[in-house]
Structure formats: C-alpha cells, structure tokens
Amino acid sequence: MKIPHHHLHLNNWRKVMPAVLGLVLCSSISFAQTPNKAIIDAIVKEETDNSQLEKLAHELFDGIGPRLVGTPQMKQANEWAVAKYKSWDIDARNEKWGEWRGWERGISHIDMVYPRVKSMEGTQLAWSPGMGKKTVTAEVIILPDLADSAAYAAWMPSVKGKFVMVSMNQPTGRPDYNWQEFATKESFDKMKAERTAMTDAWKKRITKTGYTAKTLPVALENAGAAGILTNTWSAGFGVDKIFSAYTKTVPTVDIALEDYTLLYRLTEGGTIPKLSIHTESKELGVVPTFNTIAEIKGSEKPDEYVMLSAHFDSWDGGTGATDNGTGTLTMMEAVRLIKKFYPHPKRTILVGHWGSEEEGLNGSRAFVEDHPEIVKNLQALFNQDNGTGRVVNLSGQGFAESKDYLSRWLAAAPDTLKNRIKTNFPGTPGGGGSDFASFVAVGAPGFSLSSLNWSYGSYTWHTNRDTYDKVIFDDLRNNAMLAAIMAYMASEDPAKTSTVKTEGVKWPIPVKAIRRGGMDPVK
Known part of the structure; x- marks a missing residue:
C-alpha cells in the first residue's frame, strides 16, 4: 500500500497510520513460519x-x-x-x-626407456583412442617454433612415428603461494615475468601452426605421429587437469609436470628420450x-x-x-x-x-x-x-x-x-x-x-x-x-x-x- 506523501495532510496521516501498521502486522503474521x-x-x-x-x-x-x-x-x-x-x-x-x-578407460603404461628407465606419471585423456594390445616405443619431439603455417606444413612429415609434445615447458612446479612464502620479492617477480613471456610465446607458437589447440593434435596424427603428449598443470604440487582428447586414432596422454618438464629438458638438450606407451581404452558405440x-x-x-x-x-x-x-x-x-x-x-x-x-x-x-x-x-x-x-x-x-x-x-x-x-x-x-x-x-x-x-x-x-x-x-x-x-x-x-x-x-x-x-x- 503506497501513500504519496504530497497528498496527505498531517491529520489525514494520523488517521491512516493505524491502518497501515495493521496491514504490515497482518502481512508479517500471514507469512510467519514456525x-x-x-x-x-x-x-x-x-x-x-x-x-x-x-x-x-x-x-x-x-x-x-x-x-x-x-x-x-x-x-x-x-x-x-x-x-x-x-x-x-x-x-x-x-x-x-x-x-x-x-x-571405457583401460590399462595405461607410460615409461621412459632412454636415456634411462623411469615409469612416468601420466593419464590418458578422456575419450582418447586406445592402442589395443600393442605397445609403441618411439622418440619424443617438441613442437618447434617456426615462422608460419607454411613452415609447419613443411615440418609435418618429421613427426611420423614420434610422440609429439604440444604443451609449454612450465618454469616451476611450485605453486605461487609457495614462492610467496619463501622467495624474495625480486625472485618471485622475475619468475612470474618469465612465465608470462613463455606462456605468450607458446600461444603464438600454436597460432603460427595455422591450427588451434583442438585441431593441431588431429593434424599431427594425420601426419603419422605415434601419439600426442600434453601437460595441463593446475598450478599446485603434483596436480594436472584431465580433460578430453581430440585425436581419433592415436592416444593423447597428459604427462604430469614433473615428468613432462624432464622430457622437455632432455629433448631440448639434445638427449632425445624414448617413451614406451601402452593404452587399452576402447570405444563402446552410442x-x-x-x-x-x-x-x-x-x-x-x-x-x-x-x-x-x-x-x-x-x-x-x-x-x-x-x-x-x-x-x-x-x-x-x-x-x-x-x-x-x-x-x-x-x-x-x-x-x-x-x-x-x-x-x-x-x-x-x-x-x-x-x-x-x-x-x-x-x-x-x-x-x-x-x-x-x-x-x-x-x-x-x-x-x-x-x-x-x-x-x-x-x-x-x-x-x-x-x-x-x-x-x-x-x-x-x-x-x-x-x-x-x-x-x-x-x-x-x-x-x-x-x-x-x-x-x-x-x-x-x-x-x-x-x-x-x-x-x-x-x-x-x-x-x-x-x-x-x-x-x-x-x-x-x-x-x-x-x-x-x-x-x-x-x-x-x-x-x-x-x-x-x-x-x-x-x-
């Protein structure tokens, strides 16, 4: 009940006020809930x-x-x-x-067999193709930084029979709160600046291929890659996000940061590691x-x-x-x-x-x-x-x-x-x-x-x-x-x-x- 104040004289308001209070009280009682x-x-x-x-x-x-x-x-x-x-x-x-x-997700084994033997922590992505009962052993290569899509098209044949790394090399496996607690401000700021620059550069690298993060794995498998290696770090100790694969015939495997960065450093340093991968996931139809x-x-x-x-x-x-x-x-x-x-x-x-x-x-x-x-x-x-x-x-x-x-x-x-x-x-x-x-x-x-x-x-x-x-x-x-x-x-x-x-x-x-x-x- 709205009463415009400019239409009420004081005496009228005194007459109306008890009625207004009564309505308010009745309203609150009617909606009371015990x-x-x-x-x-x-x-x-x-x-x-x-x-x-x-x-x-x-x-x-x-x-x-x-x-x-x-x-x-x-x-x-x-x-x-x-x-x-x-x-x-x-x-x-x-x-x-x-x-x-x-x-249906099946058994997965991911092992580095060269330059030394190490079982890797990794997870086949959801809906990733399996490999049946076979095991594939192959060298690892990193998606290179090339000039443009034409340069990538010329490079593509070199992926045949290789496991291709398509995620950036994270500069640290420590979450920011850990840096904040123990690092000097200068050191923390320097790491963040480096990481930002690396992240931007990797995004540009992907863009220059002429593909997107979704279509690049498919292009690589079509060129004969043995499998796709990713790392989707979740900014905490030992934790990765696991989403879905885009490949149709070869496996896509997320390798934990600690192992992914090891593979990346070895490859970048010229000691080309070999991985042995076995994944048994299978399609179940509709x-x-x-x-x-x-x-x-x-x-x-x-x-x-x-x-x-x-x-x-x-x-x-x-x-x-x-x-x-x-x-x-x-x-x-x-x-x-x-x-x-x-x-x-x-x-x-x-x-x-x-x-x-x-x-x-x-x-x-x-x-x-x-x-x-x-x-x-x-x-x-x-x-x-x-x-x-x-x-x-x-x-x-x-x-x-x-x-x-x-x-x-x-x-x-x-x-x-x-x-x-x-x-x-x-x-x-x-x-x-x-x-x-x-x-x-x-x-x-x-x-x-x-x-x-x-x-x-x-x-x-x-x-x-x-x-x-x-x-x-x-x-x-x-x-x-x-x-x-x-x-x-x-x-x-x-x-x-x-x-x-x-x-x-x-x-x-x-x-x-x-x-x-x-x-x-x-x-």
Whole structure:
C-alpha cells in the first residue's frame, strides 16, 4: 500500500497510520513460519551421530570411481544410487534424457626407456583412442617454433612415428603461494615475468601452426605421429587437469609436470628420450544417458515441488570426489534424513542427480525441457557443486523477493550452520556455472549452496587428485543438515515462492540440452 506523501495532510496521516501498521502486522503474521523444532533437532542429531556419508563416499568414489558421461562407471553409479534410495524406502528411477559416445578407460603404461628407465606419471585423456594390445616405443619431439603455417606444413612429415609434445615447458612446479612464502620479492617477480613471456610465446607458437589447440593434435596424427603428449598443470604440487582428447586414432596422454618438464629438458638438450606407451581404452558405440531422480510424494500439495540438486557425472582423472561427488552425497544424505524424520512432506520433494553437467549442464537442461509441470510449480531448488567445503554463500539469484523466503527458511537452521553463511539479496542470476542455472534461466527459483574453497580450483576441480582423501566430512555433514532443513522449510511454507525478477537485471537465455554428444571428438 503506497501513500504519496504530497497528498496527505498531517491529520489525514494520523488517521491512516493505524491502518497501515495493521496491514504490515497482518502481512508479517500471514507469512510467519514456525518450524517444528523436534524435526530439526532430530535431523541434526542423526547426522551428528549416525552419518552415512563416509560409507556412501567409499562405495561411490572407491568402489565405482569416476563417472565420465558415456562410461560403464556412470551407468553403474546410476544403478547404485537407485538401489541405495530404495534401501531407504525412497522411490527412485533412472530417466533417460539422451545418448553419448560410449568409452571405457583401460590399462595405461607410460615409461621412459632412454636415456634411462623411469615409469612416468601420466593419464590418458578422456575419450582418447586406445592402442589395443600393442605397445609403441618411439622418440619424443617438441613442437618447434617456426615462422608460419607454411613452415609447419613443411615440418609435418618429421613427426611420423614420434610422440609429439604440444604443451609449454612450465618454469616451476611450485605453486605461487609457495614462492610467496619463501622467495624474495625480486625472485618471485622475475619468475612470474618469465612465465608470462613463455606462456605468450607458446600461444603464438600454436597460432603460427595455422591450427588451434583442438585441431593441431588431429593434424599431427594425420601426419603419422605415434601419439600426442600434453601437460595441463593446475598450478599446485603434483596436480594436472584431465580433460578430453581430440585425436581419433592415436592416444593423447597428459604427462604430469614433473615428468613432462624432464622430457622437455632432455629433448631440448639434445638427449632425445624414448617413451614406451601402452593404452587399452576402447570405444563402446552410442550409449544412453540418464538422470537419477528420487522422490518423496507430497501429502498436501503433491503437484508443487522442492528439489535438491547435484550433478552426478565427473571428469575421470581422479574419482570425481569433490566435483561433484560431495554435492551428490550431500543431497542423498539430506533426503535420507528427510525420509526418516519428515516422511510425509507437504510438497513433493525431488532429488536430481544430473548427467553430463561437465559438457554443458546437459542433464539438468534436458530435465527442464522435459518437465515443464515441475519447473512451473517449483517452490525452490537447492544445488551444491563447488567442492567439499561447508556452505558459506547463498544468493537470491536475482529474484526480487528471495530475501523474504530464503532468510525465513535459513533462520530455522542452528546458529552453527546459518551464522557462517553470507547472503546476497536479491543477487544476480547465475548464467551457467552449475545445474541451478538451468532452472534460473527459465525463471524458476534455483539456488546455489556455495561452499568454502579448500583450494578447489587448483587441487581438485577437474584434476587427477580429486579423490576420497580430499573430502572434509565434518563440512559435508553440516551441508547435509543444511540442505535437509532448507528443503523441510520450503516444503512447509504456507506461501508459494515468488519468482518476480528484480527490475533492471539482465536474465540469462535458456540453452538447449545436447541430447546426442561426443560423437565427433574434434568438435
């Protein structure tokens, strides 16, 4: 109720004021929400005393392992999750949304056999061609620095039968924080300047070939290279990022920085090393891809929905523990708690474990396209996907009235959970960082439970070190409690969530899911 001040005389204002106060009080009472403290206390006690997170993590990360879309491990994980939910008396299903290039990682051996024998640390890139049962021994050469694409075209025949190094030689294997702690300022500044110059020079070297980072490996294999060697250092001790190969017939192998730089120095110094490489990955044709959906039916408003959300797939350099195994297990554990202490929610509670997030949020985008009835009646979605840390940030994602309901729901959580969370209202809508953005793009209230860093970007995000031992289970327990409490409060709220957008905020455009992916590794 807006009353323009220039139309009111003082006496009129005195008459109107009690009515205005009455409206405000009525409004706050009508939207008051009193949580059942016994349910929240039970959730906290169960997760504190009887958490299943360590057991789930062992089964998923150690037993099944990484969950690259299109691999047997992804299918195994889908089936494991459904069985686990059913053991908790929770309905679950695997819902097909598309199909992908099927691929299975096999045995890999990478050994330097000259000038001395040394087993190398390395990982065949995802979807890299295998070599069957054969082993190839060949010399190593470095992509040279030539004048232009014509010079490279003339050089290309010399790669025949060789392993070609196509990544720069990093000047240091120490992360910057280590330099910062121990180096003189002059030494640190000098190293950074050298590294910047080397990085720029290598980019120019690639450009001068006439190819891109994606098309160069294919050109080299077409010229007869025995394989492609890369190094994608992740700016930490012993850690590399492991993405996908672009070659079609010869293997692409990421060699760890310590060994890659050794090979580079030997080659540059004139002692040409020889590598023996054996990789047994195999193509599996076109395979179906799934989202795993769990459901507890609503007792009063079954056609309104509260969702817990995390992507199930991962890259496969490690075991996908913190990206996004921890988010997956947080939501599984949260719904286990809900089923145990809030078995008849007012609204239907769903859990979405999405496939192929890593290739462009494809599983969640497909779900949004396939289930308009859920998206239209979504009370709230809570997604977690940035590592193992405790939740410390919650944004309103650009929804004008998000502060009202999110603050109310958060207030029900114990101080130990809510007091460490920084809120940002109304915030701005996420454009594509994780699966909540698939829902936000179509105007549905999706929110990210954003976690403390734990050196995520360097050490576990898409790396060969994203493994069980990096999980911080105390933080994970807090996140499971929080997700369960927020879902409970959202389900119980007498009011339907407002999705009015903040004026003047640019909203992301929905992107269609890729329903058939990975068929051409060069694209």
